[in-house]
Ligand code: SF4
């Protein structure tokens with residue numbers, strides 16, 4: 001018997017306590033130094049006989065102690081990953097335009113506007129829309145009986161008045177092929193688009209509010225520097241009155257976290273929250289390029305968050321964090337073989353290019369293929385598909401492997417010139433904060 005190679009042990013700064021997380025089972029346990037030492041002592045050797053005890057039994061049950069050698073465990077995990085991959089369906093994302101009418105303070109697409117790539121104004125044409133659907137159909141032919149995912153519409157900002165004609169085509173072609181849609185929008189023109197959106201099968205639209213009134217307007221102004229809050233609220237009301245499911249994402253960091261209760265009160269008073277056609281979640285703001293969805297905001301300590309968070313905030317944070325959702329919510333734990341969805345998603349942009357990583361759009365060296373004249377992938381695509389945590393050299397020995405997934409590939413590229421390197425930096429700092437948050441919650445220091 002020995003410690004699982006996928007059990008991570010983290011000492012908490014403030015006390016004689018350790019957090020155990022097993023990446024295979026998803027079990028999280030708070031233990032004292034005696035248990036941590038016992039596990040550490042079982043790292044290398046295989047103990048043929050260990051005296052039975054209730055602690056040992058529970059460590060086995062939780063997956064922290066396993067039978068068999070490390071190679072066997074790795075072999076089993078590889079099989080698990082292969083089965084996982086078989087169950088994954090590709091996500092198609094149409095980048096309707098790179099243009100946007102907003103100038104958000106944390107926009108991660110600013111690199112496009114700064115001249116790293118000079119052109120981003122081209123619109124999707126009718127011909128290219130057809131080619132995108134040819135590509136989507138080709139990829140989805142391999143799905144056989146698996147359910148197709150809804151097509152996501154993305155930008156820039158997809159719901160711009162000048163895109164109306166393009167959108168009509170995208171919707172009607174997708175509709176005739178029996179696709180549903182998800183729209184990721186800033187919500188500014190939502191009200192104007194509701195009559196069009198009602199005609200098609202939407203899973204939901206997702207938009208962002210960062211606070212009430214001025215707080216939101218400072219963080220998410222239009223290009224002209226105007227506020228957007230009031231107009232977005234009108235759009236949300238129109239959408240939900242027309243039974244369009246609307247998901248509100250609230251980006252937060254140190255500068256707006258205190259204001260979250262205010263926006264939640266407001267949305268409740270306006271009968272937006274609580275409406276069956278509305279959902280909401282909290283999401284840590286990305287302050288750095290090439291780190292999507294960090295598990296915790298990098299500028300807030302868990303103690304600060306614990307101090308500020310009320311019951312509603314914790315619930316919405318759990319909803320927005322796939323990690324928390326799996327630990328405390330209704331999602332089932334799956335080991336993180338891949339750091340993000342890049343291995344299973346395809347972005348089709350208005351220039352005929354295909355990408356897999358949302359933050360690498362218009363980085364030409366990151367293209368994985370073209371869909372014009374017909375869908376062709378290049379060697380980069382194979383690299384992205386093969387980048388998993390069991391293929392990255394340092395990750396194979398890392399106890400955090402199945403919690404981290406190898407780190408952000410784009411960050412690895414920006415730092416080392418290759419996506420086939422691990423990227424611990426995108427994981428470790430937010431995860432360290434998150435571990436303290438976990439400990440606070442497990443000790444019920446604040447509401448859970
Ligand atoms: S590689 Fe993944 S985590 Fe990194 S920027 Fe791209 S999509 Fe985001």
Ligand code: SF4
Nearest residue numbers: 395398401404406424
């Ligand atoms: S990227 Fe670093 S932290 Fe993540 S699994 Fe690999 S070695 Fe571990």
